[in-house]
Amino acid sequence: MIAGVMMIIGLLAIIAQFATHHEQTWSNLLMNNFMFMGMALCATFFLAVQYVAEVGWSAVIKRPLEAMGQSLPVAGGIMIVIIALGGHHLYHWMDAELFDPKSPKYDEIIAGKSGFLNPTFFWIRVVAYFVIWTYFAKLFRKNSMLSDEGDGVGYWRKNRAAAAKFLVLFAVTESTMSWDFVMSVDTHWFSTLFAWYTFSGIFVTSIAALVFTVTYLKSKGYLQEVTEHHLHDIGKFMFAFSIFWTYLWFCQFMLIWYSNIPEEITYFMLRQDHYRGLWLASFFINFITPFVILMTRDAKRKLYLLMGMSIVVFIGHWIDTFVMIIPGSMITAGHHAAEGAAHVAEHGEAAISIGSIGLMEIGTTIGFIGLFMYLVQHYLSKSPLVAKNHPMMEESLHHAI
Amino acid sequence: MHKESELRPPLILGDKTWHDITEDVCRPVESKANKWWWLAFSVSSAALLWWIISVSYTLGTGLGVWGLNKTVGWAWDITNFVWWVGIGHAGTLISAILLLFRQKWRLSINRSAEAMTIFAVICAATFIVSHMGRPWVGYWPLPLANQFGSLWVNFNSPLVWDVFAISTYFSVSLVFWYTGLIPDFAVIRDRAKTKMSKRIYTILSFGWVGSAKNWQRFEEVSLVLAGLSTPLVLSVHSVVSMDFATSVIPGWHTTIFPPYFVAGAIFSGFAMVQTLLIIVRKVLNLEDYITIYHIDMMNRIILITGSIVGVAYITEFFIAWYSGVEYEQYAFINRATGPYWWAYWSMMTCNVITPQLFWSSKLRENVFATFIISIFVNVGMWFERFVIIVTSLHRDYIPSSWAMYHPTWVEAGIYIGSIGLFFTCFLLFARVFPVIAMSELKTIIKSSSEGEKKKAAKHSNKSESHA
Numbered sequence: 001m002i003a004g005v006m007m008i009i010g011l012l013a014i015i016a017q018f019a020t021h022h023e024q025t026w027s028n029l030l031m032n033n034f035m036f037m038g039m040a041l042c043a044t045f046f047l048a049v050q051y052v053a054e055v056g057w058s059a060v061i062k063r064p065l066e067a068m069g070q071s072l073p074v075a076g077g078i079m080i081v082i083i084a085l086g087g088h089h090l091y092h093w094m095d096a097e098l099f100d101p102k103s104p105k106y107d108e109i110i111a112g113k114s115g116f117l118n119p120t121f122f123w124i125r126v127v128a129y130f131v132i133w134t135y136f137a138k139l140f141r142k143n144s145m146l147s148d149e150g151d152g153v154g155y156w157r158k159n160r161a162a163a164a165k166f167l168v169l170f171a172v173t174e175s176t177m178s179w180d181f182v183m184s185v186d187t188h189w190f191s192t193l194f195a196w197y198t199f200s201g202i203f204v205t206s207i208a209a210l211v212f213t214v215t216y217l218k219s220k221g222y223l224q225e226v227t228e229h230h231l232h233d234i235g236k237f238m239f240a241f242s243i244f245w246t247y248l249w250f251c252q253f254m255l256i257w258y259s260n261i262p263e264e265i266t267y268f269m270l271r272q273d274h275y276r277g278l279w280l281a282s283f284f285i286n287f288i289t290p291f292v293i294l295m296t297r298d299a300k301r302k303l304y305l306l307m308g309m310s311i312v313v314f315i316g317h318w319i320d321t322f323v324m325i326i327p328g329s330m331i332t333a334g335h336h337a338a339e340g341a342a343h344v345a346e347h348g349e350a351a352i353s354i355g356s357i358g359l360m361e362i363g364t365t366i367g368f369i370g371l372f373m374y375l376v377q378h379y380l381s382k383s384p385l386v387a388k389n390h391p392m393m394e395e396s397l398h399h400a401i
Numbered sequence: 402m403h404k405e406s407e408l409r410p411p412l413i414l415g416d417k418t419w420h421d422i423t424e425d426v427c428r429p430v431e432s433k434a435n436k437w438w439w440l441a442f443s444v445s446s447a448a449l450l451w452w453i454i455s456v457s458y459t460l461g462t463g464l465g466v467w468g469l470n471k472t473v474g475w476a477w478d479i480t481n482f483v484w485w486v487g488i489g490h491a492g493t494l495i496s497a498i499l500l501l502f503r504q505k506w507r508l509s510i511n512r513s514a515e516a517m518t519i520f521a522v523i524c525a526a527t528f529i530v531s532h533m534g535r536p537w538v539g540y541w542p543l544p545l546a547n548q549f550g551s552l553w554v555n556f557n558s559p560l561v562w563d564v565f566a567i568s569t570y571f572s573v574s575l576v577f578w579y580t581g582l583i584p585d586f587a588v589i590r591d592r593a594k595t596k597m598s599k600r601i602y603t604i605l606s607f608g609w610v611g612s613a614k615n616w617q618r619f620e621e622v623s624l625v626l627a628g629l630s631t632p633l634v635l636s637v638h639s640v641v642s643m644d645f646a647t648s649v650i651p652g653w654h655t656t657i658f659p660p661y662f663v664a665g666a667i668f669s670g671f672a673m674v675q676t677l678l679i680i681v682r683k684v685l686n687l688e689d690y691i692t693i694y695h696i697d698m699m700n701r702i703i704l705i706t707g708s709i710v711g712v713a714y715i716t717e718f719f720i721a722w723y724s725g726v727e728y729e730q731y732a733f734i735n736r737a738t739g740p741y742w743w744a745y746w747s748m749m750t751c752n753v754i755t756p757q758l759f760w761s762s763k764l765r766e767n768v769f770a771t772f773i774i775s776i777f778v779n780v781g782m783w784f785e786r787f788v789i790i791v792t793s794l795h796r797d798y799i800p801s802s803w804a805m806y807h808p809t810w811v812e813a814g815i816y817i818g819s820i821g822l823f824f825t826c827f828l829l830f831a832r833v834f835p836v837i838a839m840s841e842l843k844t845i846i847k848s849s850s851e852g853e854k855k856k857a858a859k860h861s862n863k864s865e866s867h868a
Contacts, residue, residue, distance in 0.1 A: 056406060112725040153408065171712050179723075190724045192657035192716050236501075247635060251659040258647040259654050263726060391408050398404040401503075 003374035010367005017360050023337055024355050026086035027329040031321050032368040033082060034181055037075035038202030039209045039372065043068035044137045045170055046206065048163035051156070056395030057233055060225045062387050064213045066144055067379035068206070069137035071372055076130030079181075083126070089333045092187040093117045110187055117184055125180060129173050136166040144390075145383055152389030174199055185328035189267045193252045198324075200245040204286075205317040207238045211310035213376060215303050217385070225386050228301040229399045235300030238313060242290035249283060270327050274354050279323050285316035318365065326355035405848050407858075412506055412845060414689040416852030419843050422690075423588060426839040429685045430589055434832060437684055445824035452818020455811045456531050464534050466811045472804040473794045477812040478532040479644075480786040481819060484669070485525035486567065486641055487662075487782060489574070490634060491670025492518030496577060497630035500623075505845050506698050509690045512838045513681060513830075514674050515578040520826040521673070522571045524819045531815060559643040566640035570633050577626040583609050584619065584840040638666040645789065652732035652793030655720070661713035665782060668706035668752070671699050672778035677827065679772045681836060690837055693766050700765040703778065707756030714753065728798065736792045740805060744788050751781020
């Protein structure tokens with residue numbers, strides 16, 4: 001019900017953006033869908049880790065993780081539509097003239113990347129990502145459901161073998177996907193850490209989504225098998241990976257700031273000059289809040305505090321995703337709009353489009369959250385909330401720390 | 402009440418009682434060394450002697466006795482430093498992060514892994530001291546009030562961050578290790594037969610009586626130290642990597658360095674733990690405690706961290722091409738095809754290809770194969786640092802100053818000698834310290850020993866047949 005209302009709000013916001021020729025429309029769609037996709041992807045990753053590491057305590061929260069992963073094909077469909085229709089507003093390199101030496105717009109550096117950044121290879125990769133991820137997300141869930149009816153150990157072993165394969169593919173696809181969807185927005189710029197930095201962000205968002213799902217279900221009287229001990233453990237993950245994100249944020253920023261070489265520093269100059277508030281906010285919200293509030297043992301065991309913190313972490317990483325995608329894509333969107341109106345000459349080099357946060361942006365995000373909630377609820381309702389016959393279930397039910 | 406899944410293999414083999422554990426762990430401390438120990442000790446001490454000679458010669462004559470030149474001003478010394486610091490990481494990971502992840506199998510290996518950490522950091526520090534050339538002013542990197550006018554440390558320098566990172570790491574590791582040792586020293590004290598050993602272990606055990614209050618404080622301190630050590634696992638090698646990554650040298654300046662160095666450090670650390678423990682479990686008859694399952698688990702960590710390192714190599718190579726920066730591109734092509742190609746391909750083979758063999762559970766559970774692969778990883782990780790450091794430096798921006806680096810016998814002596822120092826320390830440790838954290842290990846005997854697991858299985862079968 002709430003999810004439905006949220007989706008309608010989102011839909012209205014998106015229609016309104018197209019109707020009013022809002023410059024930021026495609027950028028908003030990309031960043032929200034990227035977060036949506038990231039939450040589903042990292043939920044599947046976390047699920048795979050539970051099998052490979054032979055984890056005991058988490059058996060009772062397996063179903064929410066499985067349900068979260070089922071959003072992957074939907075996120076994939078939306079992603080393909082966004083890039084197919086709006087790619088030129090988002091990715092500077094999608095302008096074919098940049099690669100043409102005869103064109104005045106020829107860009108030697110971008111042309112040098114054509115082995116990777118070309119439409120054919122790009123689309124092959126994008127389709128491959130979603131096919132691979134969806135296949136595993138469905139497989140884990142299918143085996144898990146089958147084990148409810150019979151051979152718990154057998155299906156657990158099957159999933160463990162599949163999880164090991166998934167993790168190998170994940171290591172590769174997560175890296176390349178972060179370059180494709182996010183890093184290539186700032187087409188000239190590069191950073192070797194970027195893939196892992198992106199991972200830490202979407203992983204912590206996904207943990208926040210898990211915390212929210214579990215605490216929400218528990219507050220409504222479902223999932224009573226989850227005790228404060230389990231909450232403590234997922235709270236620790238949210239705490240620890242918030243710090244891990246900060247660590248990578250700092251490494252990437254500090255090394256680029258320290259060396260101060262032109263091909264790299266532009267990335268942070270753009271953000272410091274035009275997005276300083278958001279850029280700092282993402283650092284402080286994502287680091288200081290979880291660090292201070294979730295430090296104590298008691299904090300991680302309180303249902304509503306944890307639920308509140310999951311919302312804070314989500315907002316923090318929403319801002320981080322905004323700062324990662326919008327500055328670059330808005331420049332492309334601005335160029336595109338200017339060219340369409342043949343106003344290139346009037347605009348000076350320095351005139352770049354700057355993204356902002358208004359009702360449209362918030363509305364779009366509410367829509368995507370609604371979609372995610374709807375899908376998670378839908379898949380959760382189709383299976384028992386706690387798996388049966390799982391070989392680690394006894395450990396999880398008796399979990400006490 | 403805690404339950405343990407039937408899938409979990411036993412961590413202590415045989416039907417051991419608490420007393421059996423005490424006997425098995427104390428035996429090496431209380432008995433005389435066998436000839437194998439003496440043989441190993443003589444070889445290590447001989448290498449240590451070579452180390453003393455080489456270091457003395459360096460300090461007496463000057464750093465000119467090393468193979469450094471104007472272009473390659475940093476080579477074996479820093480390679481060995483990074484290699485040793487990296488090796489230390491496994492101990493901290495086992496005792497801090499595996500504690501937070503409640504991995505019971507850490508209990509049989511944490512003591513010796515932490516000892517290894519401490520000795521490895523000592524070995525690393527020796528390279529800093531010998532590279533100083535004038536170790537008697539070795540306190541200069543510390544921000545001490547002094548009478549030397551403008552002499553003050555440069556806080557902008559990552560080398561100064563290193564001083565703090567490494568010294569913090571060493572202190573915390575040492576305290577953590579020692580805290581764990583106190584109850585075990587008390588056990589040895591209570592069993593001591595000679596006056597001398599009674600006196601020594603009395604001092605070492607800090608008046609431990611094993612009361613509830615003692616244990617409560619012990620657990621509290623352990624948790625606090627684990628909390629402190631966890632960020633140290635990441636921070637120490639990150640700071641080491643910043644020695645390179647903050648520069649503008651192609652091949653050094655890359656943002657992935659901090660986490661990639663950490664993964665590499667854990668990778669090499671576990672390889673060294675395997676190398677040592679495979680020998681220790683055999684020589685000291687500890688196969689019931691350091692089981693095949695333990696070896697398997699460590700091999701899995703080697704596989705995972707080795708793969709992370711592989712992903713980092715490929716990422717660096719890819720981004721160097723993608724960046725379009727010709728200096729970056731050349732640095733990587735030069736690594737793979739330049740005059741040091743053999744070092745690069747040794748690194749690739751040892752670090753990326755060999756650990757992938759551990760996908761096979763047969764090899765993971767094979768002691769001999771594990772030992773060989775662990776040596777490969779140790780070698781590969783040494784080459785990794787050599788490749789990063791020397792190949793990036795020897796051909797810099799100006800082709801007229803390109804040069805090659807060749808180590809001298811003195812440098813070889815300091816390196817091999819440091820391995821001697823390491824093993825001498827470790828062998829002494831294995832004679833006078835309990836190599837397994839016996840008091841802590843005893844806490845899992847009810848849940849995880851083979852005997853208790855069999856009893857539980859019998860019990861549940863019985864109750865099922867009654868029903």
